[in-house]
Amino acid sequence: DTGSAAAIPVNPNYDIAYVTPVSIGTPPQTLHLDFDTGSSDLWVFSSHLPASQIRGQTIYVPANSSTAKLLADHTWSITYGDGSASRGNVYVDNFTVGGLTVENQAVQCALQVSTSFTRESNIDGLVGLGFSTLNTVVPKSQLTFFDNAKPHMDEPVFTADLKWKSEGTYDFGFIDEKKYTGKITYVPVNTSPGYWTFTSSGYAVGSGNFSATSIVGIADTGTSLVYLPPSILTAYYRQVEGATSSRTYGGYVFPCNSKLPSFTFGIGEARITIPSSYISYAPVTAGSSTCFGGLQSSSSLGINIWGDVALKAAFVVFHGGNPPTIGWAKK
């Protein structure tokens, strides 16, 4: 089996996150979910939520699905690195993405979501594509959509072709040669943390020399920005007129009209360059002439994160073989 589905920016001006249409249940209920390689719970806004926590999202109503079955006495509760959180109960139902169906997929229904989820009216839930060891369902943890689909897939892979301010794709079960140029460079993945953790071979700022240094980090489609060690941030932002690390805004900001260098990171001998336009992320508040950077410090996170700002500069292959690997190509 294979599948292919759109990755649509939730906001027309800034790539905060991307959502993908999925069908759940019988008759199919269509929701738009955030495919997230940085977590491993598939959860949805549901009919169990208080109305006060719903603001335009589409909800999943298990009662309206003839194939939905409650997973009795199972619950889940998750808190993400940015402090957002949700919790609820668990059903299994048919789950289809871009023509690829998994029967009896665990669909975690939210009974409570934090305000940042309520505020994001275009995200109806998440599809965790991290390793199933991170799943929070108790007493029995559940498998991700990818783990359930893998045995039926032509190849045990999914790919991310995210785009700057436009619609990209997630493909499942095949690698579309038309979506990238040159070759795909694969590097090992450390699955122990439960994320797609890999080591980058170094970085360069603009047209400067490449600094060969191992950077251990995660490929995280569920995180908007890139979070790297402070030393790399200093090297980057010292090239940006008027850049400063702002306590007010919680990161590096600069005048929106400042000229920004590109940022290149290494995958083995290969190089992926993030264009400067991806790094001038967004005005700190609507209409402001101060902009928030797409590269920020990971010092408070304890983990380096290659989020959407980096991923959309590449074609990325999440290869779920034994052992899993991650592949990067220019496009």
Ligand SMILES: O=C(Cc1ccccc1)Nn1cnc2ccccc21
């Ligand atoms: O939690 C994180 C990492 C993060 C981002 C920003 C600051 C600190 C830590 N990403 N993430 C991965 N999946 C998510 C889902 C919701 C919210 C954030 C999510």
